[in-house]
Amino acid sequence: MNVRQWSRDLVMGARFAVTGGREGWVRLLLTGVGVGLGVALLLVTTSIPNLLSARQETEDARTDYTFSQQTMPKADDTLLVATMSTTYRDQDIRGRMLEPEGERAPVPPGVSALPKTGEMVVSPALDRLLKSDDGKLLRERLPYRTAGTIGESGLLGPQELTYYVGGEGLASRMNNGTISRIDAFRSPHQSSDPLDPVLVLLILVIFVVLLLPVGVFIAAAVRFGGERRDRRLAALRLVGADGRMTRRIAAGEAVAGAIVGLAFGAGFFLVGRQLVAKVEVWGESVFPSQLSPSPALAALIALAVPAAAVAVTLFALRGVVIEPLGVVRAGRPPRRRLWWRLLLPLGGAALLAPMIGKGSDGGDFNQYMVIGGVLLLLVGVTALLPWLVETVVARLGAGAVSWQLAVRRLQLSSGTAARMVNGIAVAVAGAIALQMLFAGASGAFTKSTGKDVTRAQMEVSVPKGLSLREMDRRLTDTRSVRHTVPLSNVTVGDRRTDPELVSDVSVGDCAALRELAKLPSCEDGDVFAVRGAQDDTDGPALTKAGRTVYLDPGWDGDAVKSHTLAYTVPRDVKPAVTRKDPTGWERGGLLLTEGAVPEKAAQALWSTVYVQIDTSDPDAYDLVRNTVAKADPLANPMTWSASDQSKEFASIRTGLFVGATCVLFLIGASLLVSQLEQLRDRRKLLSALVAFGTRRRTLALSVLWQTALPIVIGLVLATVVGLVLGVILLRMAAIDMGVDWLSVASMAGSGAVVVLLVTALSLPPLLRLLRPDGLRTE
Template identity: 65%
Template sequence: MSTGQWVRDLGMGVRFAFAGGREGWVRALLTAIGVGLGVALLLLTTAVPSALTERDHRGSARDDFTYGADVLPKADDTLIIADAGTTYREKDVRGRLLEPEGAKAPLPPGVEKFPAKGEMLASPALKKLLESDSGKVLRERIPYRITGTIEQSGLVGPAELAYYAGASGLAERISGGYVERIDYFGPSAGVQDDGMDPILILLVMIVFVVLLLPVGVFIAAAVRFGGERRDRRLAALRLVGADGGMARRVAAGEALAGALLGLVLGTGFFLAGRQLATLMQVRDISVFTSDLNPSLGLALLVAVAVPAAAVLVTLFALRGVVIEPLGVVRAAKPPRRRLWWRLLLPLGGLALLYPMVGQGNDNGNFNEWMVIGGTVLLLVGITTLLPWLVEAVVARLNSGSVSWQLAVRRLQLSSGTAARMVNGIAVAVAGAIALQMLFAGVESGYTEDTGNDVNRAQMTFSVRDDIKLSEVTGQLARTEGVRHASALSEGSLGDKAKEPDNSVEVAVGSCAELREVARLTSCRDGDVFRILGSQYGEGTEKITKAGGTLYFDPGYPGSTAHTTSWKVPTGIKTAGPREDPTGYERGGLLITPRALPEGAAAGMYQKVFLSLDQSVPDAAEYARNTAARLDPLTSVNTLASTRQTEEFRAIRTGLFVGATCVLVLIGASLLVSQLEQLRERKKLLSSLVAFGTRRRTLSLSVLWQTAIPIALGLLLASAVGLTLGAVLLKMVGYTVSVDWSSVLAMTGIGASVVLAVTLLSLPPLLRLMRPDGLRTE
């Protein structure tokens, strides 16, 4: 067979698709919509890496804290910057106070001019929030006047909440980590990325396979829309002299036409969605329209692969169909499907994955091609096993109501069409179950117990030393939603004024506040306590002998100490160790305010433990507002019992974003598929209505035709998903366990999507069930 003959036959099929009247156009359009939805998601997937890269580049370009011990000298090109970030209703607000020290001070990216003191430049999202009623509480915390906005080059995303405010007097507060003097913006020299460990790399690979494979399945199903009517046209083509091979190539040409139109529609869907990108935010991730630029190579791959897949899928689908001049053999009862070769795909997938059992962090990296290949074979095995399963089950279903019998008979005659409709969602559910098992299994390795006792306190503040503790506790006590506040001054005592050989920690507070961090028998103002038995209190008794001289805030090289001498009094009481709300068990000395020597408080920092009334809305926000009034640079931390690594959270967020897009595609594609099947059965439905069949009966029959394959598909998906999840957990060396609530949740989501699609298809179904549908031209 020459290439020219192939081109002519495919071209004829393309002409049939677009010049075959209304019937051809409708079929080509439905195919194009189904393919276009898949193409749009593929283009979005190819654009995600570039979008994340652009976000990272902008984030790195505005890096400002070096966390170095050395302080730069003041110069004409230096800038003092302070971290004034906060959190508002679980959303991070990136805040910086700026004080330029010369005409050449570096401007942050996205900023054309430094804001004056009391003014700020805000991101568009923050400006909108502060000007709305929902941002009223935050406006009290950020009282600066907005004089402009931060441009795109200074933001990681359009939904980011960020601001730069002008300030003065920051030089006195320079300290590594919160206030620094810098002469450039950008990543610090010498910072290296160690990369992800093998288990996280495995998670990323599985996420991509699980999210993209259903897209391919939907595209393959979309190019087979209108199969029965196409077969009748091919029979007519045979009647005028075409051989079987030519008929199949013409059919492939029709599918190619729908795929090419789908590429156009998919590009349009992608561009339309791209314009709406700035309005979308998933788990605090947002992107600019200009960031969503698909990689040229990957976009060309999609442009070539989709039409090629359409041709190959059509030829494969017609491999066992005998097209004769007077009809198509497919109209008769199809031969029984064989099981043995359908088991080869999942068994082959297990064979590829099995050699990597036990690998992971301790035993090297996983072979990425074997992981991807094995996972793909296991999940694709669903698409080969499901038609056999549906056929085997419906063949044994007979008695029942009229609607049940109509549905079962339809499934017995065309179980393959029903299975194709379910394939995509079954693959997606199986992959989701496997991923859920893998995430749940390895989560403990990337989650650590913080030791925080969230029942005793929910927040901690660090307040500068020149603010009186009484003022701190007084203002917090008057704050709405604050149940209890415990404030301590903390510092150190050394045996020398400079570079001491031995030192102990010291905490100053009232008796009630000291009882939060130690076990006291009796206490009154003026007492001093020595904590014994603490894991960090070794040597405390030796260094704190009565009559000895100790020094508050002893000096070390590079420090600005406020050293104050203190003679250790007699009659020091003994206290037992107790963990504070953050889980820290301190040692050293505890001092009540009357026993503290004058001037010693200047070298201490103050820490506040805060207990909130959770029944008060925005209690945490009111507390943050109070902290900001005390000091705009107050460090506020929300206590949590556990903490996950950033990379693990990022992968889970990416999975959530991708799964959301795939679910939208699943619903849209299933709706298109359902409408296409109803369109093909228009005359049959009209005939049944004309003979007196009730519409309720026909509607129930359509529901049963959807419900039976979906139930079987979800059952098969659960089995394959559990198998894949168990193998993946064995690969990373974790115990195999099943969270049945998550499995039920995944299957429930899949079933709910199908139920929603079925309900949306009822109005078109009712319109089709009219006797005048028997008319023909």
Template identity: 55%
Template sequence: MTATDTRPAHRRAATDSPLPAPNGSALRDLLMGVRFALTGGREAWVRTVLTAVGVGLGVSVLLLASSVPGAMDRRDVRNEARSEFNHAVDGGRPTDRSLLVRAADTTFRDMEVRGRLLKPEGPRAPLPPGLDAFPAHGEMAVSPALRELLDSDGTKLLPGRIPYEITATVGTEGLSGPGELVFYAGHDRLNTDGGAGHAMRIDGFGTQATADPLDPVLMLLVLIILVVLLMPVAVFVAASVRFGGERRDRRLAALRLVGADARMTRRVAAGEAVAGSLLGLAVGAVMFFLGRQLANVMTIEQVSVFPEDLAPGPLLAALVVLAVPLASVAVTLLALRGVVIEPLGVVRTARPRRRRLLWRLLPLIGGVALLAPLIAQGTADYFNTYVVVCGAVLLLLGVTSLLPWVVESVVGRLGGGPVSWQLAVRRLQLSGGAAAQAMNGVAVAVAGAVALQMLFAGVDNDYVQVAEKDLRRAEMDVRTPRSVPPAEVREALAGLPGVRFASAIGTGLVTPRPAADGENPMELAVGDCATLRKVADLPSCRDGDVFRLLSDRQASNAPRKHAEPHATLYVDAGGAGAAAADTRWRLPAEVKDARPLPDPVGYERDGLLATPGAFPEERTRQLGGQVFVGVDEGVPDARDRVRTTVAALSPFHQTSDHYGVAVNDQFADVRKGLFVGATCVLLLIGASLLVSQVERLRERKKLLASLVAFGTRRRTLVWSVLWQTAIPVVLALVLALGVGLLLGTVLLFVVQTTPAVPWAVVGAMTGVAGLVVLLVTALTMPVLLRLMRPEGLRTE
């Protein structure tokens, strides 16, 4: 006789279930969660894949961030290995181990080109890193990026500046990065006699120079940049772990129905989170190793690195591998605290209890409390940088804790309006927390960016100085070596498109005797009256005049003592090949006094000024020279035309650009690093938001399909989704702007700088963040339209 089980159906299901007893092993529960994530059907693995993609994007950025210090160190090592300045042979003779080197750097359309002219003086001359052999005279080795630039269309002005035949390629060890523009050219006219072709004699390459330490304010800038760039990444990783939370909670409720207790459901949820995060680690590693190959073709702010340079440090990589799964479990368990999962369903589907404000203000209060004692410290040179960083972190965390309350409070008071508006508002009233979580990363990024821009603007005056160069009198200048009359350069530039004027002035030294005998020589400048008026206040001027420059800042009284009428002076010919020639110069019967003025490059001369009629023409080749050039910036490539024209006359001319400001190198490097990092984080924000929006739409596909089936117009639903994005975006940006202004003001007080807000930059950044979110929303429209089809009503 067969026994019949008379127990109720739900008790039989609980007993016969393959689930372990409520007091079963925690490890078994975790593994069960892993199995649910990987083998729980289409819905489960789609959610797991989306979680893995979201986590993977964050992990790839974290791995990239942990690789940057090592990549910069490797760049510095290669830069130091090719440096020649620590191996100069002063006063030496040519040997079998010596090499003549002359810098031939240039600029093409704001791109720096590093060039060196080489002449080996012996069979064992040191070879620059990256070269297999010295290029012969008229030949050059170029970097791959420079070869590509020379071969591209629209660069006709550059080959005329470096007119050498390409015979070799500079290897990796000779380049700071794949995008660097470098050439080494052979030139047999290099010498050490001080004239045209003057070069430096060296016997090796490489240096162990150490970088200057950052001052406290720059160090603070660097650390705040790291916080601002990495916190949005962490927020996005945490948000990615919570993808599909509503479906997960319904599955957990089903587990409760077949006998699992509350602790077991939490362990199963933790197992699902671990599975998604571990898969995300794998996806992130693959993204990182594939994405770093783009380093070969990416140059940001003239900074490029080789793919092999981007290798995470072992400790930092281990920290990422451990932190991501632990954080995913912590976020999952924290999310379940506000959810009651019972056998009959999930209580969260009812209207949630209003969020409390008090504890959400604690991070903001804690951040201000940490920073407040530093505000009255009285000096920007001594403050605890790490306390400042902790305070900044707490203030930015305050954005993430406060945003859900702000969204809930605002949307709870909204109502009325078109159907699309009412659908959006009602959805936000029921699940505003999910919308706020999606915007948390954007809010943190904007708040940090606002604070950073305020800090940059506040300390700008300490690192960006107004240059002494007068851009009204010249935008460029050209220095010519001895034996090359500057008048030749002036004539070549005259009438060139984009050149307003070119003023030439010869420069050199004169002494009262053929040999100076330790006496200070006098400076000499030769030019026409119009040019001399650029460097001195002349009483009157006509061709044939000579002037003594007298001022309180004068280096010596030599002009007053030796520059008398009819006096004989001697031009210091240096090594210009005129040492045996007559260098005498007889002054005219009248020598006028004049007061010096800063010239267009900011230099104030002393010594003598002479017009061409007073200085023998045969002596001009014993002088060097300088040409001041006025450029019309409205003419395309005007500066490049000047550089190319000058280089065609001689490769030994030095062309310089004048700009209105001079930026501290370390400050420029920090700002450049911020630009590179912000670009990467902006890409992460866009990609992560896209994944998040797709997941949120996927969770509502049955609802969307049902509304369409009951006659709701598709246009109404599209506008509803747009409103559901726009409202949290506006609230997130307003909150981020407020917290960013607060953090920026506090940081400026810490470094003892008067707070000021660069509203134009702040407005631009806020607008860009809003546009990124709206663009991502627009990209999800095809997914939204597909989910409205009748197939969306199908269920498993």
């Protein structure tokens, strides 16, 4: 058949789609909306590379540190930058204090001029938070006058909380490690380590799992109104069209729906892009300008969606015989074959099998084999589900009238029911596999901090110029602080410079020292030699009675520090047995009560307060942060946690949650459109049943059963396939196998909740259809 004939038939099909009267327009609209939702999500996906690139460029442009070991000399174009980042009610806030050292000092991106001392420029989101009632405690921590806002070029997203404040006197504090001198805001361009192969595997599987349901929904949307279309094609046969021509006309109708879907998708994307600035998902937000699809990928979508519509339509008509007097599909369809459907998941498992165990030795996973294997396993769900639904419903029968109506409808059109469930089943299967992989991999990327969060929840480093006693008093007077452990520390060695033997000296009152060791008795002025610390190999030699040691010795050939002090271990030093301190560290060396510390040693000590708070008070952490900020704006108390997770792993998990949220929205919207299309297709049948006296409650229950039965079957199949895929992925990553059944149940339950919600939303239009006047026709 020549191209001209194909083109003519496709155009004719498209004309039928747009000139079919009200019914045709409704069918085209439903198809367009269904396809459009999928296209919109595909456009968002194609925007991800540009989004990541834009965010990285912004991050590089505002970078205010260097990896150089040498401090840059002061000049007319240098700027001192101090880190002032903080946390407010689990929200991270990026903060910097800036002090120009000349007229040509650099200005951070998004800021027109450097703020003056005591002034700050803030992001719009932080400005809103500070002005709101919820920002009362934060206003106490940032008591600066707002002089302006940061522009888009200096922010990662519209909801980011960040600020710059003008400061002074930073040069005298440059040795504390949080202050840098720069002459430009730029990235140091340090090469980053390659991602762990297991993280690469996670990323590949996430993309497949999130995008495959989109393709399934698009394929289902282009088949809306399939039965009515086939009856129209039978009428074309009656006026002289042959079988091949009718298929090409059907393909033309599908192309028209796909093109309308592309238009809807572009519209949904443009509207959503403008609204995205107001939304924050899992702590992430983006600017509309950052969501820009790659032109090449957008063109690929524009070509692939109509091509897929044609392919799906022709595939759906492969077993349908359209004759001039009707459609053979109206009779009992032949039983579906199982053998070829099993080949898909078996082929997927065969592709993944050679990579089992590669995660144990840092080996690389073949990306094409991973994508192909996961695709085949999940596509196997869509192939097996129609056969499984048909097999199960064929054995169902007796029951209430609503049950019988539902079962009979499913027996006559199990394929339609399976198509509706395919997308949710694929999404649940992929989510279960991902949940298993994430749960298994979390152990490798989550490390215990060793900190005892039952003894303290925060750690405050005491700034120079403020005494430990004063900081401890301020913290003790803070609301919701239950207990504090104030301690000072210094290194001790056997020589003034470059010592061979090194240990520690800890200073505190008797209560604080009992947090570090088991003391026989304690009074102010006592000195203790600690034994039993696992890593303190030099301590026993340095803590012998009468030995002279040196507090805070110099290193690497440096000159002797002015405060390096010789100290003689007293003859009455008492023995003590170490115990883990709140940080999980077994301290050795010497323990000195405050009365035993030489006066000249005070400037060599660095001090810390461990804080135990009342965690039932939601403001407890912020009250401590406010207390510390009043003492020193550059001090940032550390919040403890029992474990610490890899930033890359946490970022991938956040990306999964964001993507899963978008896919769940797509699932719900597409299922609702599909449900409305099926109700519209059965309008006359439902009206006829009402006219014969069938109760509306019975019909509503029958529709619920028609939805619930395929969903239950689909979720069971999805659980099995998801578990199989999860086990294979765990073996590939060389992770001990284990199934978190609660997570599996939650994944399946989330799919069921989406379907129940869609069913509930479809009940009002169903009740409007259950009227005898629905039999009226024109």
